[in-house]
Amino acid sequence: MRVFLIVLDGMADRPSPKIELMTPLQLARKPNIDLLAAGGVTGIMDPVAPGIPVGSDTGHLALLGYDPYVYYSGRGPLEALGAGIDLGPSDIAFRCNFATVSDDWVVIDRRAGRISDEDAEQLSRSLLDLSLTSSRNLEIVFKHTVEHRGVLVIKGEGLSEKVSDVDPHIEGVKVHMPRPTDSSENAKRTAEILKEFLMKSKEILENHPINIERRRRGLKMANAVLPRGAGRLPTLPSIGARYGVKGAVVAGGAIYKGVCKAAGMDIINAPGATGTINTNLDSKFRTAIELLNKYDFVFLHIKGTDSASHDKNPELKARFIEKIDSTLGNYLDKITSDVIICITGDHTTCSTVGEHRGDPVPILIHGEGVRTDDTSRFDEFACSKGGLGRIRGLDVLNILFDLANITKMYGE
Amino acid sequence: MRVFLIVLDGMADRPSPKIELMTPLQLARKPNIDLLAAGGVTGIMDPVAPGIPVGSDTGHLALLGYDPYVYYSGRGPLEALGAGIDLGPSDIAFRCNFATVSDDWVVIDRRAGRISDEDAEQLSRSLLDLSLTSSRNLEIVFKHTVEHRGVLVIKGEGLSEKVSDVDPHIEGVKVHMPRPTDSSENAKRTAEILKEFLMKSKEILENHPINIERRRRGLKMANAVLPRGAGRLPTLPSIGARYGVKGAVVAGGAIYKGVCKAAGMDIINAPGATGTINTNLDSKFRTAIELLNKYDFVFLHIKGTDSASHDKNPELKARFIEKIDSTLGNYLDKITSDVIICITGDHTTCSTVGEHRGDPVPILIHGEGVRTDDTSRFDEFACSKGGLGRIRGLDVLNILFDLANITKMYGE
Numbered sequence: 001m002r003v004f005l006i007v008l009d010g011m012a013d014r015p016s017p018k019i020e021l022m023t024p025l026q027l028a029r030k031p032n033i034d035l036l037a038a039g040g041v042t043g044i045m046d047p048v049a050p051g052i053p054v055g056s057d058t059g060h061l062a063l064l065g066y067d068p069y070v071y072y073s074g075r076g077p078l079e080a081l082g083a084g085i086d087l088g089p090s091d092i093a094f095r096c097n098f099a100t101v102s103d104d105w106v107v108i109d110r111r112a113g114r115i116s117d118e119d120a121e122q123l124s125r126s127l128l129d130l131s132l133t134s135s136r137n138l139e140i141v142f143k144h145t146v147e148h149r150g151v152l153v154i155k156g157e158g159l160s161e162k163v164s165d166v167d168p169h170i171e172g173v174k175v176h177m178p179r180p181t182d183s184s185e186n187a188k189r190t191a192e193i194l195k196e197f198l199m200k201s202k203e204i205l206e207n208h209p210i211n212i213e214r215r216r217r218g219l220k221m222a223n224a225v226l227p228r229g230a231g232r233l234p235t236l237p238s239i240g241a242r243y244g245v246k247g248a249v250v251a252g253g254a255i256y257k258g259v260c261k262a263a264g265m266d267i268i269n270a271p272g273a274t275g276t277i278n279t280n281l282d283s284k285f286r287t288a289i290e291l292l293n294k295y296d297f298v299f300l301h302i303k304g305t306d307s308a309s310h311d312k313n314p315e316l317k318a319r320f321i322e323k324i325d326s327t328l329g330n331y332l333d334k335i336t337s338d339v340i341i342c343i344t345g346d347h348t349t350c351s352t353v354g355e356h357r358g359d360p361v362p363i364l365i366h367g368e369g370v371r372t373d374d375t376s377r378f379d380e381f382a383c384s385k386g387g388l389g390r391i392r393g394l395d396v397l398n399i400l401f402d403l404a405n406i407t408k409m410y411g412e
Numbered sequence: 413m414r415v416f417l418i419v420l421d422g423m424a425d426r427p428s429p430k431i432e433l434m435t436p437l438q439l440a441r442k443p444n445i446d447l448l449a450a451g452g453v454t455g456i457m458d459p460v461a462p463g464i465p466v467g468s469d470t471g472h473l474a475l476l477g478y479d480p481y482v483y484y485s486g487r488g489p490l491e492a493l494g495a496g497i498d499l500g501p502s503d504i505a506f507r508c509n510f511a512t513v514s515d516d517w518v519v520i521d522r523r524a525g526r527i528s529d530e531d532a533e534q535l536s537r538s539l540l541d542l543s544l545t546s547s548r549n550l551e552i553v554f555k556h557t558v559e560h561r562g563v564l565v566i567k568g569e570g571l572s573e574k575v576s577d578v579d580p581h582i583e584g585v586k587v588h589m590p591r592p593t594d595s596s597e598n599a600k601r602t603a604e605i606l607k608e609f610l611m612k613s614k615e616i617l618e619n620h621p622i623n624i625e626r627r628r629r630g631l632k633m634a635n636a637v638l639p640r641g642a643g644r645l646p647t648l649p650s651i652g653a654r655y656g657v658k659g660a661v662v663a664g665g666a667i668y669k670g671v672c673k674a675a676g677m678d679i680i681n682a683p684g685a686t687g688t689i690n691t692n693l694d695s696k697f698r699t700a701i702e703l704l705n706k707y708d709f710v711f712l713h714i715k716g717t718d719s720a721s722h723d724k725n726p727e728l729k730a731r732f733i734e735k736i737d738s739t740l741g742n743y744l745d746k747i748t749s750d751v752i753i754c755i756t757g758d759h760t761t762c763s764t765v766g767e768h769r770g771d772p773v774p775i776l777i778h779g780e781g782v783r784t785d786d787t788s789r790f791d792e793f794a795c796s797k798g799g800l801g802r803i804r805g806l807d808v809l810n811i812l813f814d815l816a817n818i819t820k821m822y823g824e
Contacts, residue, residue, distance in 0.1 A: 014781040023783075048822065050803050051810030055823025068823060075824040095824070229824050352781065356821050358814035359783065380783050381799065390801035 486643020
């Protein structure tokens with residue numbers, strides 16, 4: 001049997017005053033997902049532990065069976081892997097935002113007006129050939145991923161991940177100039193390289209034709225790059241070694257691809273998968289379901305639910321869930337009976353505060369041999385009464401591969 | 413938002429034959445607590461793990477987020493902190509009972525007829541200036557706390573917590589003379605000091621006017637001090653460092669104050685808070701609710717539920733729960749909407765056997781953003797069907813601070 005894991009990012013929510021104290025999952029009309037819930041087993045799942053709000057990185061590590069307290073080495077390297085950058089063990093990777101900053105480095109917009117892929121792509125090319133005096137014998141790699149997002153990698157020896165985040169994570173304050181966070185020479189040197197990168201890139205970006213044109217059109221300039229999440233390549237035992245399966249991922253965002261790549265899975269690009277609310281859901285579902293013919297384990301990641309919550313728009317989130325539901329409905333009869341389907345999220349994102357929260361996430365598992373329960377709706381409330389009870393992220397793949405009769409016995 | 417944690421000590425129970433196989437929570441009429449359960453989310457909570465009966469010390473450590481298997485260093489130092497004694501890292505502290513013993517040290521009453529605060533206070537003063545030949549260069553501190561309870565601290569260098577309990581924990585047997593429990597010189601010396609303290613204190617107590625008067629009136633003499641729970645100052649990361657909050661506790665008993673002091677919280681005395689069933693509940697609730705204006709986290713501890721169970725009186729326990737409920741009811745409208753309220757216990761105390769047991773404890777959480785469930789009564793049975801499912805003591809503060817939007821994300 002095969003396993004099809006569908007993660008709706010930040011899908012779970014808290015009751016929202018904007019939609020009569022329902023959650024988006026409760027508001028959404030989603031007959032196909034509810035049908036799977038009714039015919040399967042449901043529960044609630046804490047990605048890491050009750051009350052612990054996780055990021056995209058730590059949440060997905062846990063969902064794929066890697067305890068983040070053991071394996072997490074920063075967001076940067078996971079983004080870099082997802083962006084298709086080869087990482088050596090001594091390279092240092094950073095997740096970056098294109099941002100709008102004032103002349104004296106106050107952050108005006110952390111996402112440069114949610115800059116388009118096209119503009120960001122062109123700007124990122126101008127940072128390719130950046131030569132820094134502080135980084136002799138080192139290679140500087142910058143790559144754009146989705147919207148305002150990008151990755152910076154400093155490749156070479158004598159570097160350290162012990163450098164502070166440049167991105168202050170909020171607007172209206174000054175960019176944090178990079179500091180070493182331990183007393184090593186390598187950390188000092190890495191912070192200096194990062195600082196020179198900040199200065200040089202700002203100079204180049206401010207004079208770039210794309211930004212001059214953006215200013216002319218009244219758009220926010222993407223005149224700075226804000227790195228954060230410094231880290232080295234994590235070393236994860238592959239899911240092949242762990243579970244004896246061959247896995248593939250269909251995702252838009254770099255971080256999700258990166259976690260899967262680190263786990264030894266194949267990254268399959270679905271045309272039009274953007275990692276945004278405008279993604280091509282049909283393409284993603286079709287690609288993922290086709291992969292079930294070739295892989296034991298297919299992981300489909302859909303990001304828009306999380307983005308709508310960050311924008312404090314529970315209504316949009318509900319509408320997007322409806323869109324996912326109807327697309328899934330078009331493909332349900334193409335999923336053969338020997339597939340265990342699981343739908344869940346990587347964390348709660350609260351549409352009221354617009355941030356990740358530590359509440360548990362509903363989960364449903366459907367397929368041959370699954371012990372069903374009385375729950376016939378997929379939402380935070382109905383699933384809390386489900387037959388799975390309250391489980392953890394680290395349990396999910398174990399349960400799925402066991403239901404698929406793939407897991408080997410522990411003991412004799 | 414702020415967090416208000418109300419712990420009813422030993423509140424949970426087993427079905428009792430004395431009250432028609434109900435638990436005291438089921439018997440009690442408690443409309444206000446049930447209202448919070450109906451409007452909030454409920455569940456059951458294992459203080460440490462399913463089936464593990466915990467003490468006041470280990471249970472409260474777990475509830476405040478400290479794994480007792482990591483942080484517990486004996487009851488003595490926690491009682492000493494709660495009694496307001498400054499503890500140095502090399503000092504050894506003991507929890508003590510005033511007890512009634514025979515001439516040949518057989519324990520007649522472990523609580524000296526539940527001696528009054530007034531009598532115990534006067535007796536304890538006579539032990540202040542005790543000079544021991546075995547403890548040169550050391551300071552001996554004895555302090556009475558509540559009823560028969562007190563604290564002994566040996567202050568100085570060259571001591572060890574590796575000494576056995578003097579209190580045999582049951583009546584009708586001989587006091588256990590202190591023994592070193594490892595082969596170190598320090599343990600041997602500490603046991604000798606303790607033995608001399610036992611002898612000298614018995615001599616003083618038996619001739620004390622209070623005891624002569626007690627004997628005349630047919631009351632049990634408090635003619636011995638029984639130390640137990642030897643330990644050194646535990647080093648806990650403060651709740652400020654862990655959760656970024658400022659916390660305060662309102663409690664009668666020393667042990668609860670001590671755990672909170674070790675956690676870096678402020679101890680606030682409510683007038684008339686005695687840690688007994690006759691405590692001034694109105695004063696405790698009023699004090700705690702006022703503190704919510706100044707603290708992120710207020711912990712209100714109420715002891716009487718546990719005492720009634722130890723006395724095998726489930727009916728009294730139910731009546732006391734009713735008193736708590738009506739007092740809470742008087743203050744409910746003074747708790748503002750930006751407060752997350754949690755009501756739970758630190759362990760089950762079984763009114764049939766009169767001891768702590770390892771059954772889970774009901775828990776309710778009420779406040780803005782909380783996912784409600786179908787449970788509308790607060791008891792061991794109704795809460796086992798609640799939306800929280802089955803959680804652990806270590807989860808409680810994580811869940812509460814996350815609901816209060818205080819917790820920082822783990823990962824990005």
